[in-house]
Amino acid sequence: MKRQVFDCQPGCPVESTLQIISGKWKSVILYHLLQEKVCHFGSLQRQLVNCSRRMLALQLKKLEQDQIIEKITYQDQPFKTEYRLTLQGQTLKPVILAMAVWGEKYNRLQKNK
Amino acid sequence: MKRQVFDCQPGCPVESTLQIISGKWKSVILYHLLQEKVCHFGSLQRQLVNCSRRMLALQLKKLEQDQIIEKITYQDQPFKTEYRLTLQGQTLKPVILAMAVWGEKYNRLQKNK
DNA sequence: CCGCATCCCGTCCGATACTG
DNA sequence: CAGTATCGGACGGGATGCGG
Numbered sequence: 372m373k374r375q376v377f378d379c380q381p382g383c384p385v386e387s388t389l390q391i392i393s394g395k396w397k398s399v400i401l402y403h404l405l406q407e408k409v410c411h412f413g414s415l416q417r418q419l420v421n422c423s424r425r426m427l428a429l430q431l432k433k434l435e436q437d438q439i440i441e442k443i444t445y446q447d448q449p450f451k452t453e454y455r456l457t458l459q460g461q462t463l464k465p466v467i468l469a470m471a472v473w474g475e476k477y478n479r480l481q482k483n484k
Numbered sequence: 485m486k487r488q489v490f491d492c493q494p495g496c497p498v499e500s501t502l503q504i505i506s507g508k509w510k511s512v513i514l515y516h517l518l519q520e521k522v523c524h525f526g527s528l529q530r531q532l533v534n535c536s537r538r539m540l541a542l543q544l545k546k547l548e549q550d551q552i553i554e555k556i557t558y559q560d561q562p563f564k565t566e567y568r569l570t571l572q573g574q575t576l577k578p579v580i581l582a583m584a585v586w587g588e589k590y591n592r593l594q595k596n597k
Numbered sequence: 598c599c600g601c602a603t604c605c606c607g608t609c610c611g612a613t614a615c616t617g
Numbered sequence: 618c619a620g621t622a623t624c625g626g627a628c629g630g631g632a633t634g635c636g637g
Contacts, residue, residue: 384587385515385580391590393506395610402498412619423611428620449618450617462586467498469582470505473575474497477504508630525599536631541600562598563637602635609628616621 388466391437396422396430401460401467404440409455439463501579504550509535509543514573514580517553522568552576 392398396419403418404410416427431454434440439460445451456463505511509532516531517523529540544567547553552573558564569576 382591383512383515384584384591385512387587387590388583389511398502399496399498402496424620425612426610429610432620444619446617448617450620452619462589466579466582466586469579470501471497473579474500476575477500478495478497481500537600538632539630542630545600557599559637561637563600565599599637600635601637602633604631604633606631607629609626611624611626613624614622617619 391439392463392466394430394433395426397434398467398470400427400430400434401439401456401463402471404454404456404460405464405467409453412452412454415454434460504552505576505579507543507546508539510547511580511583513540513543513547514552514569514576515584517567517569517573518577518580522566525565525567528567547573 392401399419400415403415407414412427412431415431416422416424419427431440431442435442438457440454441457443453443455445453505514512532513528516528520527525540525544528544529535529537532540544553544555548555551570553567554570556566556568558566
C-alpha cells in the first residue's frame with residue numbers, strides 16, 4: 372500500500388475502511404451498485420449529477436484497483452461498459468447500508484425544521 | 485446548509501451521511517469517542533498520530549457545529565476540554581461500527597497475504 | 598493545555614479537447 | 618459512449634507562532 376492517509380494507530384480498523392471507501396463519490400457509487408447490481412458508466416453519471424466524467428472515471432478506477440468492483444467492456448459501437456461489485460465489494464454492503472439508513476433518518480429530521 | 489459537496493440526486497441518503505462524517509479524521513474521532521465516552525483534546529491527538537493539532541481542532545469544530553459532539557471547557561490552568569457524543573451523535577454508532585467491523589476483517593485478510 | 602491566525606505549498610479537481 | 622491528457626485555479630492542510 373502506497374500512502375497511508377489515515378494512520379491513527381497502526382491497524383485502526385476504521386482507518387482501514389477509510390482507505391477503501393473514502394474519496395469523493397466512492398460510497399455513493401457503491402450505493403448505486405448495491406441497488407442496481409449492474410451499472411453503465413453513463414447511468415452512473417446521470418445519478419451523480421455533480422460528478423464530472425473525469426472524477427467518475429478516477430474513482431471507478433481506484434475501486435477497481437482495490438478489487439471492490441469489476442469492469443466489463445463491450446467492444447461494440449458505441450462502446451458500453453458495465454460495472455458491478457466483486458464478492459469482496461459485496462461485503463461492504465453493511466457499511467453502505469448503515470450510511471443510507473442514517474441518512475434517511477437525518478433527511479426526515481431536517482425536513483421538519 | 486452552505487455547500488453541498490455530494491449532490492448525487494437531491495436527497496440521496498448516503499450523500500446526506502457523507503455531509504456529516506466525511507472529512508479527514510472525522511469518523512476516526514467518532515470511533516474513539518464511541519469507545520471511550522469522554523476524550524480530552526490531548527488524548528485524541530495521541531491516538532491520531534498523524535493528525536496535526538490544527539486539523540484535529542478543525543474537525544472537532546465541524547462535528548460540534550453539526551451537533552454530533554459537544555465540548556466542555558474547564559477554565560483551570562492548564563486548560564482542559566472534554567468531548568463527548570451528543571444524543572444525535574450516538575445514532576451514528578451503527579455506521580461507525582459497521583466500518584470498524586469491515587476494517588477488522590480487511591486487516592486480517594491483508595495479513596495473510 | 599487548547600485553539601486560532603497566518604503563511605505557503607502541494608494536490609485535487611473542473612474545463613476542455615482529443616482518442617478508440 | 619467511455620476514457621485519457623493537459624492545464625490552471627481553488628482548496629486542503631502542514632508549520633509556526635501567539636494568546637487564553
